[in-house]
Amino acid sequence: MARHSxxxxxxxCLASMQAxxxxxxxxVTQSMNITGRSSLLNTAxxxxxxxxPLSKSPYSGSVINLRQLQDAGITSLADITRLDAxxxxxxxxxxxxxxxxxxxxxxDPRYNYRRDGLPINAETVLPAGNKQALEVLKGVxxxxxxxxxxxxxxxxxxxxxxxxxxxxxxxxxxxxxAAVAIDLGRRSETGLAWRxxxxxxxxxxxxxxxxxxxxLLALAVESRVGAAGLLEAELERSRQSQPSMPGFSLLGGRxxxxxxxxxxxxxxxxxxxxxxxxxxxxxxxxxxxxxxxNWTVVAHTMQQRLGTEDRVAFPYGCSSENDYTxxxxxxxFDLYDYRSEGERRHSTALDLSASGxxxxxxxTQHVSVGVLSTRQTIRLGRQAYNxxxxxxxxxxxxxxxxxxxxxxxxxxxxxxxxWRFQDRVELRSGTSLWLGLRHSSIHRDSVRTDGSRSTxxxxxxxxxxxxxxxxxxxxxxxxxxxxxxxxxxxxxxRSRYTNAGVPLPTLKSxxxxxxLKQRQGSLTWNLAAFDIDRPLWSDIGACNVxxxxxxxxxxxxxxxxxxxDAEWSAGPVSLRGSAMLLRARxxxxxxxxxxxxxxPNVPARTLKLQAAYNLVAVPGLSLLAFTTHEGAxxxxxxxxxSTPGWTRLDLGARYAAKVAGIATTWRLGxxxxxxxxxxxxxxxxxxxxxxxxxxxxxxxxxxxxxx
Numbered sequence: 050m051a052r053h054s055x056x057x058x059x060x061x062c063l064a065s066m067q068a069x070x071x072x073x074x075x076x077v078t079q080s081m082n083i084t085g086r087s088s089l090l091n092t093a094x095x096x097x098x099x100x101x102p103l104s105k106s107p108y109s110g111s112v113i114n115l116r117q118l119q120d121a122g123i124t125s126l127a128d129i130t131r132l133d134a135x136x137x138x139x140x141x142x143x144x145x146x147x148x149x150x151x152x153x154x155x156x157d158p159r160y161n162y163r164r165d166g167l168p169i170n171a172e173t174v175l176p177a178g179n180k181q182a183l184e185v186l187k188g189v190x191x192x193x194x195x196x197x198x199x200x201x202x203x204x205x206x207x208x209x210x211x212x213x214x215x216x217x218x219x220x221x222x223x224x225x226x227a228a229v230a231i232d233l234g235r236r237s238e239t240g241l242a243w244r245x246x247x248x249x250x251x252x253x254x255x256x257x258x259x260x261x262x263x264x265l266l267a268l269a270v271e272s273r274v275g276a277a278g279l280l281e282a283e284l285e286r287s288r289q290s291q292p293s294m295p296g297f298s299l300l301g302g303r304x305x306x307x308x309x310x311x312x313x314x315x316x317x318x319x320x321x322x323x324x325x326x327x328x329x330x331x332x333x334x335x336x337x338x339x340x341x342x343n344w345t346v347v348a349h350t351m352q353q354r355l356g357t358e359d360r361v362a363f364p365y366g367c368s369s370e371n372d373y374t375x376x377x378x379x380x381x382f383d384l385y386d387y388r389s390e391g392e393r394r395h396s397t398a399l400d401l402s403a404s405g406x407x408x409x410x411x412x413t414q415h416v417s418v419g420v421l422s423t424r425q426t427i428r429l430g431r432q433a434y435n436x437x438x439x440x441x442x443x444x445x446x447x448x449x450x451x452x453x454x455x456x457x458x459x460x461x462x463x464x465x466x467x468w469r470f471q472d473r474v475e476l477r478s479g480t481s482l483w484l485g486l487r488h489s490s491i492h493r494d495s496v497r498t499d500g501s502r503s504t505x506x507x508x509x510x511x512x513x514x515x516x517x518x519x520x521x522x523x524x525x526x527x528x529x530x531x532x533x534x535x536x537x538x539x540x541x542x543r544s545r546y547t548n549a550g551v552p553l554p555t556l557k558s559x560x561x562x563x564x565l566k567q568r569q570g571s572l573t574w575n576l577a578a579f580d581i582d583r584p585l586w587s588d589i590g591a592c593n594v595x596x597x598x599x600x601x602x603x604x605x606x607x608x609x610x611x612x613x614d615a616e617w618s619a620g621p622v623s624l625r626g627s628a629m630l631l632r633a634r635x636x637x638x639x640x641x642x643x644x645x646x647x648x649p650n651v652p653a654r655t656l657k658l659q660a661a662y663n664l665v666a667v668p669g670l671s672l673l674a675f676t677t678h679e680g681a682x683x684x685x686x687x688x689x690x691s692t693p694g695w696t697r698l699d700l701g702a703r704y705a706a707k708v709a710g711i712a713t714t715w716r717l718g719x720x721x722x723x724x725x726x727x728x729x730x731x732x733x734x735x736x737x738x739x740x741x742x743x744x745x746x747x748x749x750x751x752x753x754x755x756x
Contacts, residue, residue, distance in 0.1 A: 093184040095163050095204035097193055097417060097471050098483070099404060104568035107483050107516035107528035109135075109187040109577045109612065110201075111627075118177070120673055120703060121659075122718050122749045124228075124250075126175050126183070126203070131677050131699070134627035134655040135187055135201075135612050140732035141741065143256055144293035144325060146173055151187055152581065153608045153633045153651040154200030159425070161190070161197045163204040165333060167351045167398040168194070168423055174327045175205060176287040178230055179246040179267035182206040187612075188579060189560035191512030191534035195421075195467045195489035199534045199558035199583050207283055207333075210234050210242035210271050220751035225253035228263075240273030252291050255745045257444075258318040261291025277339040284332040290324045292317050295364050296732070296739030297442060301378030304690050305442070305740075307726045312742040314444040319362040321386070321450035328356035344405030350398065357392040362448075364440055365737055374685065375738050376442065384440040386451045388433040389458060398423045415473040423465050429458035431498055457497045465491040479520030483530070487512050491537065502542035506552035510535050524569035534558040538586060540600035545592055547599045556584035556602060574615035582607045587639070604637030606648055621663040628656045647683045649733035652694070654680040661703075673701035673718070684731040684738050695727030697743060714753040721746045 092100050093110035103110055111133050118124075121131060127147030130136050139150040149156050156162070158171035169175075184204040190197050214234040221227045230248035245268050252261040267285035274280050295316045297305065333351035340346060364382040366373030376382040402419030431454035438448035467489045474482040488511045496503040516530030535555050542550040564577035583606045592598035614627035633651045635643055647653075656678040664670045680694040701718030724746040732739050 093186050093204070094206075095166055095184050095186050095193060095202055097469070097485070098473055099415065099417065101473070102568075103575075104524075104566050104573060105518070105526065107481075107518040107530050107564070109562065109564060109575065109579070111135075111185045111187075111614065113183045113185070115181055117659075118183075119716065119751075119753070120661075120701065121675055121699070122701070122716070122720065122751075124177055126171075126177065126205075129183055129185075131675060132657060132659065133185060134614070134629040134657045136185060137652060137655060137679065138730040138732075138741070139650065140296075140734050140739070141730065142293050142296065143254065143744075144259055144261070144291045146171060146327070147175075149203065150651070151185065151200035151203075152579065152610065152612075152629075153631050153648070154198050154581070154583065154606075156200050156203065157198040160194060161200065161202055163202055164331065164351065164353075165207050165335075165349075166204060167333070167349060167400060167421075168396065169205075169331070169351075169353050170355060170394050170396050170425065171203075172394060173329050173355045173357065174263075174287070174289045176263075176265045176267075176285065176329070178248040178265045179208050179269070179285055180205050181208045188562055189532050189534035189558050189581060191532055191558075192469070192471070192485040192487055192514040194534075195465050195487065195491060196535050196537050198536065199560065199581050207269065207285075208232075208244060208246060208267075209269050209281065209283075210236060210244040212236060214244070215756040216754060218751055218753040220749065222254075222750075223748040224255040225251075226749075227251045227253075242271050244269045252289075255313050255747050256294055256315050257313050258315040258322065259292050259294065261289065261324055263287075263289040263291070274336070274338075279337045281335045281337075282333070285330070287329045288327065290326045292322055293325045293361055294741075295361060296741050297376075298364070298382070298740055299375035299684060299690060299738050300380055300442075301367075301370065301372075301375065302689070303378075304684065304692065304728075305380075307728050307742055310442070310726070310742055312726070312745045314442075316364050316440060316442070316444055317362045318444050319384075319448060319450070322362050323358075323360040323388075325360060326356075326358040330354045340403075340405070343407070344403065346403045347400070349400045349402075351396075352398075353394075353396040355392075355394040357389075357394070359387070359389040359392060361387050362437075362440070363387040363434075365735070368436075374736060380442045381439050381446075382442070384437055384446075384448055386433055386435045386437045388452055388454075389429060391430050393428045394426070395428075396423070396425045413475040417469075417471040419469050421465075421467045421469070423463075423467075425461075425463045427461040429460055429498060430454070432456050432458050457499050457501070459495055459497055459502075462494045463491065465489060481518050483514075483516040483518065485514040485532075489535070493537075493539070495539070502550075504539045504542050504550045506539055508537055508552065508555055510537075510555050512557075525565070525567045527565050529561075529563050531559075531561050534560070536583075544595040545598045546588075547590075547596050548601075553586060553600065554602065556586070558583040571618045572615070573617075574613070576611070576613045578609075578611050580607070580609045585635070585637070604635060604639040604643070606633065607636050608633045608651075621665055623661040623663075624659070626656070626658040628654075630654050643686070646686065646688045649683045649686055649738070650731045652680040652682050654678075654694075667704075669705045671703045673703060675699040675701070679729075682728075682731045684733070684740070686733060690738075692728040692731050692740070695725060695729070695743065697725055697727075698722045712755040714755075716751045716753070717748075718750075719746060719748050720744065 127141040139148040139155040162171035187201040189199045216232045228250035234244035236242035250263040265287045269283035271281040331353040335349040363385045367377035400421045404417035435451035440446045469487045471485040492507040514532035518528040540548045560581045562579040587603040590598040610631035612629040658676040660674045678696045684690040704715045729743045
């Protein structure tokens with residue numbers, strides 16, 4: 050009943066705005082196709098300030114468009130780390146869902162991902178075949194999300210109907226991977242338009258024991274409603290079935306040389322290993338209505354339904370040396386049969402908003418108000434997590450299976466309502482004040498699958514954000530912003546805790562950012578300095594018997610850094626690059642042994658460069674190069690071991706020409722052209738240090754046809 054009353058109140062507010070509008074629905078064309086315009090204008094629409102280009106926005110972000118993804122041969126969310134220096138790997142296991150870190154903070158898959166601006170659960174493989182662009186908003190996102198990790202937000206922009214389109218693409222790799230995709234769309238004079246994206250892929254990566262399949266079918270439809278309305282609907286259905294890859298690890302106290310590891314080795318190679326299966330169905334409906342040339346209202350709803358069969362032969366720890374944070378000194382490890390089948394994750398979101406321009410106190414203001422109601426449920430069954438013997442890092446050992454369901458899982462439910470207000474005030478020529486406020490009300494429940502350890506809590510909080518931008522010179526802007534973000538948790542309901550099941554105080558992350566941006570001619574560049582302080586929870590006490598442990602706020606993880614990115618073109622040459630220098634430290638009232646240490650898996654420096662050279666002698670032919678450099682990463686929280694930095698070079702070529710009247714684009718590329726051996730990342734996950742190698746050198750080719 051409360052959710053319905055919220056909708057009624059909001060609709061009443063929108064209706065009153067319509068009554069107050071001064072002009073009829075004249076400028077509707079300008080307010081249509083919001084998503085498409087956003088990507089074309091290089092605008093991170095997820096920020097909520099409308100179609101303001103990033104070069105004019107007082108925050109840091111990036112938009113990775115479809116052509117950039119195609120040129121780099123990127124087909125999964127995890128691989129965007131090759132294009133943006135502030136985005137790095139965070140337990141990116143091949144065959145599993147991708148996890149990213151932005152500005153060194155791991156994004157929470159349940160709260161830091163959006164799809165056309167609405168929240169989704171990213172605990173799945175997110176298909177890329179019907180996505181037009183990826184938006185990355187960097188820094189604390191309390192203005193855009195009720196609760197979230199402070200790294201930033203990733204927004205997937207769905208392909209929408211455009212002009213008539215008929216295209217097909219086929220691609221392959223030297224390891225045997227093969228894919229085919231089609232993209233069809235039509236627009237009629239009556240205002241009805243549709244677009245279909247379909248793809249199928251045989252997965253056969255260079256990684257051994259990892260064959261699988263993937264497919265996607267997506268439909269997007271839009272229709273004008275009268276002279277002032279636009280109705281958009283879309284639906285996608287996807288499925289991926291593929292064995293995942295567990296990580297390597299430290300061998301006792303030493304880091305194994307990456308040169309001694311074959312990156313094609315998959316430790317999930319038991320005779321009984323089964324694929325991880327991700328099923329996903331997501332649909333949305335959006336209605337946009339122009340109240341006048343100045344005001345627009347939008348009603349946008351989406352539902353996501355995910356199914357997962359999570360299965361792996363999982364290496365974890367070394368019981369023979371009584372150390373469960375790494376593998377044994379001799380290269381062996383404990384192996385577990387892990388199975389969690391029939392997982393179901395459902396998410397629903399409804400967003401109602403109004404935005405427009407008004408004059409008040411002699412100032413022009415661009416205002417947006419709205420309310421977002423979300424509901425998320427996670428339903429799991431009992432799981433298998435059974436020790437089945439000892440494995441070895443050469444991948445040659447064999448153990449029996451044990452699929453018995455011996456362990457409980459945790460079911461979760463959550464609902465939230467978030468009210469927001471954003472305002473861009475033009476103070477004087479070249480200076481703007483940017484304001485935002487979000488008030489969130491959340492209610493969360495969890496219970497074990499056997500009915501034990503039930504928790505329930507509700508919280509309310511408000512997160513402010515403010516920024517100022519000033520045009521120093523034509524095309525050159527300086528800005529400053531400050532904001533807060535929230536993370537909310539309950540103390541685990543276990544007997545060891547003195548505060549079991551008690552809601553912890555909301556922990557507020559704080560960010561301060563200062564930047565410069567310039568867009569002039571063929572050169573665009575951005576420079577930003579940021580300081581983010583994120584409070585930490587930790588367990589205080591012996592924590593080995595009942596009521597000896599207290600979960601509480603204890604210290605913080607502070608990230609201070611400088612990031613820069615630039616794009617430039619002159620004649621046949623185009624360059625794009627980004628870099629980040631980051632000082633990440635654990636600070637606060639922690640014990641002396643932890644003070645000033647670096648968090649694991651956070652490189653202090655990253656550099657990503659992309660270059661294209663158009664050969665004048667061969668019209669349509671472009672030579673491409675992609676360079677990725679990442680510095681050393683700490684492997685363990687105690688900072689006793691670190692991985693060396695590494696550099697990877699990818700090369701490619703693109704040739705575009707018309708063949709029999711058909712626009713054709715050939716692409717050929719080689720990833721890791723020098724076959725560099727290195728530890729790509731070192732995630733510390735589940736209380737265990739893992740290591741993932743750079744993938745081996747691989748060739749890929751594709752042909753794209755467009756009528």
